Amino acid sequence: MPILDKIAAAKKIDELLRGVVTHGGLRLKYRITVNPPLVEERDWERPEILVELSGPDSPLLLERGGELLRGLELLAIEMLRLSGNEHEKICFDCMHQRALRIEELRMAASVAAEKVRSSGVPYAFAPMSSRERRVVHLALRDHADLRTESRGEGPRRCLVVYPKSSQTTAARTAPKTIP
């Protein structure tokens, strides 16, 4: 279901970020785009509102794997009362961190695929958000000899790569972990 009133949603995001800049004192600029053009090779990702942040305090947003950037995105999502399957309609980015992180995840996926292929042993990634797990799932979906599954709950939920032939999850095998 699309966001019903995207302009009103964009205004709410603007209010949040104006507060962050004026009251929080962070030196940031931002641009909010409704219905942004799709990024090539990321056509499975279709945000309806894209927020691009920049400015001298960008490093504060990007520390610890973009913790504050993701935090601001989450605050916006919660303020707009979006349900779980609508979270991807809002995307916050800064200095192309999103594209870089996706590239990093794809490379990690391809390393994991090779390890599982050569060893026959399942491989578990460190816990990741649902969005990031999705990137890895999609990166490996065309590998006919492998399959991916998420397991664990909440913040510990992680993605595991299995050889296609291996039995389902369970705790029978202890997968290796990529930190």
Add this chain to the structure above:
Amino acid sequence: MTEQSGDVRTLVEQIAKALVDAPDQVSVNQIDGETIVFALRVAPDDVGKILGRQGRVARAMRSLLNAAGIRAHKRFALEITE
């Protein structure tokens, strides 16, 4: 109260009011000290909205306060009560 931390109190209040169902029951009390504490009080039914699943919303607000603290050369903390 310095102007900067007063502004941060406003930011906490603004965000909390946007998150909850009962914005008129949001209050933020600032307790000055070595660490400046923002005691956020919301309606009992709204506490879950401020915390978020697995505490993610509260964590997001705390990382924002942390960044504002770095910018202001101060230490900010958030306390949530109903």
